[in-house]
Each structure stands twice: as structure tokens, then as C-alpha cells.
Amino acid sequence: MNKKIAILASGNGTNAENIIRYFRSRGTAEVSLVLTNRPTAYVLQRAASLGVPAFSFTRDEWADGRPILDVLQAHGVDFVVLAGFLARVPDNVLHAYPGRMVNIHPSLLPKFGGKGMYGDRVHQAVLEAGETESGITIHYTNEHYDEGAVICQYRCPVLPGDTPESLAQRVHTLEYEHYPRVVEELVLALG
Numbered sequence: 376m377n378k379k380i381a382i383l384a385s386g387n388g389t390n391a392e393n394i395i396r397y398f399r400s401r402g403t404a405e406v407s408l409v410l411t412n413r414p415t416a417y418v419l420q421r422a423a424s425l426g427v428p429a430f431s432f433t434r435d436e437w438a439d440g441r442p443i444l445d446v447l448q449a450h451g452v453d454f455v456v457l458a459g460f461l462a463r464v465p466d467n468v469l470h471a472y473p474g475r476m477v478n479i480h481p482s483l484l485p486k487f488g489g490k491g492m493y494g495d496r497v498h499q500a501v502l503e504a505g506e507t508e509s510g511i512t513i514h515y516t517n518e519h520y521d522e523g524a525v526i527c528q529y530r531c532p533v534l535p536g537d538t539p540e541s542l543a544q545r546v547h548t549l550e551y552e553h554y555p556r557v558v559e560e561l562v563l564a565l566g
């Protein structure tokens with residue numbers, strides 16, 4: 376039977392939608408759940424229009440972790456994918472998915488990572504530092520923001536005249552190209 380994936384996302388959810396569509400077309404695994412910490416996150420609408428069950432949990436529920444674990448287990452989730460998820464994953468959820476939970480970060484970690492570094496803030500910092508390249512890091516999730524073991528990185532140039540938006544777009548292109556495929560490899564390797 377196909378493995379089941381849950382996506383955790385806090386915002387727009389373009390990566391979540393891309394991953395859902397990827398697995399629908401490949402048929403190699405199934406995104407069976409979307410979870411968020413923000414009731415207004417647009418990812419909830421994307422999930423609804425794609426027919427994927429989606430749930431929003433409160434700050435207290437995320438701090439506790441038990442309600443999140445319950446829904447993951449009720450849906451038989453095998454693998455957890457963070458895609459623009461900006462809250463901390465509770466320890467009991469982390470420990471339930473050792474080696475089965477990954478995150479994507481829109482920079483070449485360890486540069487420009489850590490608490491508070493997400494989305495356009497990352498791209499702004501890359502530009503302010505005068506970097507000539509940026510990219511994405513796909514890594515396992517652990518107790519610390521952006522510090523889990525790196526699985527792979529992909530690079531893109533930072534071009535003269537780039538804005539956070541133009542750099543974000545280039546980085547998003549890398550994310551859409553690689554994240555679903557890397558998740559697929561990891562999920563299929565579970566056996």
C-alpha cells in the first residue's frame with residue numbers, strides 16, 4: 376500500500392500544492408493530510424480545493440503535541456513534510472517520526488537559518504550580505520530550527536538588481552523542481 380504523507384504549512388502553501396499534485400500524478404505515495412498553525416493560512420484553501428483533509432491547530436495544541444500526534448496517527452501518516460511551516464514541531468511529534476520528517480529552507484544552510492528566518496526575511500538577509508549565490512536546503516527536522524542533518528542542497532545565482540521577490544521566485548523554482556522528488560525518494564526508501 377502507498378505510504379501516506381502529511382504536510383505542515385503556515386502560509387501560502389505553493390509547495391504544499393506542488394507536492395500534492397506531484398504525488399497525484401506519480402501515484403507513488405499519497406498526501407493524505409495538511410496541518411497548519413494558522414487558521415487563515417491560504418494552504419487550507421488549496422487543500423480544500425484539492426480535496427485533501429486539512430486541520431488547523433491552536434498554539435496550545437501545537438505546544439502540547441498530543442492532538443497533532445492523534446490526527447497523524449488516525450490518518451496512518453508514515454512521513455511528515457514541512458513546507459513553509461513556521462512554528463516549532465513538538466518533541467512528541469518529532470520523536471514519533473525519527474528519520475521520517477523533513478523541512479525545506481530557502482537558503483544554503485547553515486547560512487541564513489534559525490528562528491525568525493523564513494520567507495522573504497531570508498532573501499533580504501542574503502541580499503544585504505552581498506551573497507552571489509543562494510539556494511535551498513532540504514534537511515531532516517530536529518529540536519532546533521534549521522539544524523537537522525542536511526539531505527541535499529541546490530544552488531542558484533543571486534543576480535545584480537535582485538529584490539527579495541525576484542530572488543524568492545528563483546528559489547521557489549528550485550523548491551518546486553526538487554522537493555517533491557526528494558521526498559519521493561525518501562518515502563520509497565522506507566520500504
Ligand code: GAR
Nearest residue numbers: 387388389390459479480481493494
Ligand atoms: C518556502 O520558500 C520555504 O522554503 C520557506 O517558506 C516558503 C513557503 O512558501 N520556509 C522557510 O522559510 C522555513 N524556515 P509556500 O507557502 O508558498 O510553500
